[in-house]
Amino acid sequence: MVVRSHKGGWAMIELYKLQWSHYVEKVRWALDFKKLDWRGIDVVAFTKKEIRHFDCAQTFPLIRDTRTGVTMSDSSPIIRYLDETYPRHALLPADPVEREAAWQWMLRLDSTLGLHARRLGYTQIIMECPTILAQLFMPNVCGGLFARRGWRALAAPVLGTLLTLRFRFHRNREDGVYEALEAQLLPIAAQLERDGFLVGGRFSAADITLASLLRPLRIVPHFVQHPRLQSLFAWQERLFREHGREAAFPYEAMVRAKRERSRRWRARVSWMHADRGVASAVDGAADRQVAQNDIHPNSRWMLLFGLPAYLKLRWFSGVARERYMSVVLVAG
Ligand SMILES: N[C@@H](CCC(=O)N[C@@H](CS)C(=O)NCC(=O)O)C(=O)O
Missing domain, CATH: 3.40.30.10 (Glutaredoxin)
Incomplete structure (x- = not known):
């Protein structure tokens, strides 16, 4: 064909x-x-x-x-x-050792960063502007009905509940997702400041993996404002520019617009303290053969039992509402 x-x-x-x-x-x-x-x-x-x-x-x-x-x-x-x-x-690098190193980076990032960033990106949307969910998931369902004002608000708790249980957003704190991600990203940022790329001092699929999977974190204030991660987001922006990638996905613009209107965002993760230090290695796993995923299957009871989890996430997540400070990522 x-x-x-x-x-x-x-x-x-x-x-x-x-x-x-x-x-x-x-x-x-x-x-x-x-x-x-x-x-x-x-x-x-x-x-x-x-x-x-x-x-x-x-x-x-x-x-x-x-x-x-x-x-x-x-x-x-x-x-x-x-x-x-x-x-x-x-x-992928031609040299077998570098090739395997790039491959292991890809599987490790797929199994950790990709899953954690997705969790926290959706969490941010649910906490701040869940009506976006209908525009993401149902743009054409019933002739676009659910993407319209009013209907969007009706669809939001249903979609939010399904997603919350599917990806365990209500367990972010217990599962240490913010902490694990921070612990993973800090040494990566330091390595990129030193070497410029993840493997062999050259651009490879490992860098594509990192830069792409970081995307959802661009709407998560804890990360995008983190003083020691500025170089990482600047690295990502530079790659986007050099490779002609979209600077911002549409949901990023929607979240920004909402923040500008309300002058508020959900920024401070109350249970994390700057002086506490970060747990060491998160991903001490041996070499991987395949990427892991964290999708929990849907069941018909999900909506019924999931609503409290959604409401807890939406209103009592422990991520504090604060005055919005527009973040300007400066490319290095
Ligand atoms: N390890 C997979 C992860 C892919 C994945 O989880 N994709 C999500 C979209 S971000 C998906 O297919 N979700 C469908 C679902 O939740 O049923 C990969 O690297 O492609």
Whole structure:
């Protein structure tokens, strides 16, 4: 099957995607870097009917290579497949030791940063402006009805409850998500200040993984304002600019607009103290073979039992409402 691509050429890769997903952005970036022809297919997050017939994990990104017939999901294996099948503009280092180092970075970031940043990004949206959820998840359902004012507010608690239980946002404190992420990012920021890239002093798929998976944290004040993480976000911005990536996803602009209107944001994580120091290594795991995920399956009882969890997150999360201070990330 041959399809017209967004660039006007002949597409080889079909990318099934959720527009705002940071894992999807990672693969979009790799496809663009490798100058492969591809076309994106937007999927309805709740039904996933567009991908049900594919025999692989039902997560996004998912690709179908129309030239080879290969279908697969999971962003890091997808990038490795693309690099092995289409070696021009390589994204994984040729040297075997560096290659393995890049691969381990990718799996580790997929299994930690990607999951934690998603948790905290959605948490921030639920705490500050849950009506955005309908615009993200249901832009075209019932002819766009739920993306309209009023209907958005009705959809918000339903979507927020489903997501809260699916990703355990109400357990962020107990699970130490803010702490784990901070402990992981501080040494990464220091390494990038020193070396510029994660592996071998050169740009690789490991850097794409880090820069993409950091995206949701751009709306989380605890991180984006963190004095010792400024160089990391500046590094990310510089890569976005150099590689022509979108500076801000639409949800970032929506959150910013809401903050500017209300002059408030949810910023201080009450249980974390600046002088307390950060627990050491979070991810002491041995080498990984596959990326982990943290999606908890939906059940029909979720809505009923989940509402208190959603309301607790929305109003009693322990992340304090404060006067909004616009954050200007200065690229280094
Ligand atoms: N390890 C996977 C993670 C992919 C993932 O969890 N994607 C999310 C979107 S950010 C998804 O497919 N969610 C669908 C669902 O929750 O059912 C990867 O690297 O691709």
